[in-house]
Amino acid sequence: MARPVNPHAMTPSRPGRTRTAPPQAPSGWYTQPRMLKYLLFDATGIVYLLVGFVALRVVWALGSGDAAWAELLRQLQNPLYIAFHVLALVSVVFVAVRFFSLFPKSQPAHIGPAKPPPQPLILAGLYAAWIGVTLVVTAVLAGWVL
Amino acid sequence: MKHLLLKLEPVIWLLFGQGILIGTMLLTGWILVVGLGVPLGIVSPDALTFARAHDLASSLLGRLFLLALLVLPLWKGAHHVRSLSIDYGGLGRDTAVATVMYLIAAVGSLLAIIAVVRL
Numbered sequence: 001m002a003r004p005v006n007p008h009a010m011t012p013s014r015p016g017r018t019r020t021a022p023p024q025a026p027s028g029w030y031t032q033p034r035m036l037k038y039l040l041f042d043a044t045g046i047v048y049l050l051v052g053f054v055a056l057r058v059v060w061a062l063g064s065g066d067a068a069w070a071e072l073l074r075q076l077q078n079p080l081y082i083a084f085h086v087l088a089l090v091s092v093v094f095v096a097v098r099f100f101s102l103f104p105k106s107q108p109a110h111i112g113p114a115k116p117p118p119q120p121l122i123l124a125g126l127y128a129a130w131i132g133v134t135l136v137v138t139a140v141l142a143g144w145v146l
Numbered sequence: 147m148k149h150l151l152l153k154l155e156p157v158i159w160l161l162f163g164q165g166i167l168i169g170t171m172l173l174t175g176w177i178l179v180v181g182l183g184v185p186l187g188i189v190s191p192d193a194l195t196f197a198r199a200h201d202l203a204s205s206l207l208g209r210l211f212l213l214a215l216l217v218l219p220l221w222k223g224a225h226h227v228r229s230l231s232i233d234y235g236g237l238g239r240d241t242a243v244a245t246v247m248y249l250i251a252a253v254g255s256l257l258a259i260i261a262v263v264r265l
Binding site: 030039041042043044045046047048049050051052053054055056058059060062063065066069070073076077081082084085086088089092093095096099129130133134135136137138140141142143146 | 165167171177179180186191196198200202211216217225227229230250254264265
């Protein structure tokens with residue numbers, strides 16, 4: 001009978017014959033470079049949440065009329081907003097670089113008879129898409145086109 | 147609640163994954179212009195006059211762009227904050243943290259839909 005996936009489903013029903021100590025993280029584990037990068041990647045979640053809500057505020061002001069929009073643009077000049085958006089830009093670039101480096105490695109060996117493209121090609125495609133989308137979004141929003 | 151979270155996991159992972167991929171791609175240009183370019187005077191303020199911004203945003207493509215830009219990063223953020231909580235606090239409080247974070251993302255997504263529709 002089908003059941004929801006249980007992350008502990010593979011836990012042995014009885015302890016093994018060899019006694020083992022319960023797993024423990026070494027002290028200072030979060031300062032090890034590999035873990036630090038992993039934790040920073042997770043921590044960008046806080047920035048993404050905030051960026052999402054700031055963007056929501058921007059769009060909400062746009063829907064509220066001319067005066068609300070002008071006030072919002074004035075508030076975005078506040079140094080706190082500027083500093084936050086610098087942090088957001090660093091986070092977005094960090095997420096992109098790390099995620100793009102992991103994405104090709106996480107592809108299945110084959111899907112049915114089809115094989116995924118070589119890893120360097122996937123990586124190049126991701127960077128091309130990112131740069132392309134960024135250029136288009138920047139050019140449209142900045143009024144260089146349209 | 148744990149059972150519900152496990153059932154919703156495919157949907158949450160879809161939104162989370164797209165938050166990383168599509169959210170990141172859309173956010174870069176948005177931050178460069180709206181967050182930094184115009185406020186710092188690098189980009190002309192004429193680019194974001196009310197009339198121009200409203201025209202761009204209220205088109206079909208503009209609304210789809212904004213919906214993805216507002217919703218997807220919230221789910222990426224919510225799931226990664228949950229993950230961060232597990233890293234530092236273990237699984238003991240995971241159900242409570244996950245519920246709160248996904249509720250925040252869900253409410254934010256609902257507000258985003260309203261914000262885009264009322265343009």
